Amino acid sequence: MNITVEVKADKELLEVLTAIKNALTVDKQAEVKPMTLDEFVEDPVKEAHKYTLEAVRAKLTELSRAGKRAEVNELIKSYGVSKLTDLPEEHYTDIMKKAGEL
Structure with a gap:
């Protein structure tokens, strides 16, 4: 199946669209491996930033000195x-968020 789309846009948009087209173009010779759901969906908990005691201490010290x-x-x-x-340790992220609001 072939789909043709004509877009009239500025140079930057055309570059982005070309990059998307190139990313979606499949090499027919290459083996296509299906993705699992875990590979496709990013886990926000896994991606959450992990703070250390030292980082929390530094932030709170900075606020105290201010x-x-x-x-x-x-x-x-x-x-x-x-x-x-x-x-x-499970409260480090939350306390850093609240410290940022002070």
């Missing part, structure tokens, strides 16, 4: 711990 020491202490206490080293 005059937000009380807010940082309250943020840490909101997780039911008194110091950052007691914070479970």
Whole structure:
């Protein structure tokens, strides 16, 4: 089956469309391996950024030095711990998000 599309557009759009066309062009000599669902769908949990204790400490130290020491202490206490080293690793991403909002 052949599909022909004529598009009148600027140079950048034509370059993008040409790249898409080239990516979709299948070499008839090459063996085509079907993708599994896991290969096709990206897992957002797997792709989530993993923070380290050092990265969290650096961010909170930066905020403390910027005059937000009380807010940082309250943020840490909101997780039911008194110091950052007691914070479970599974909360690092969440605390970094909240620290970014301070």
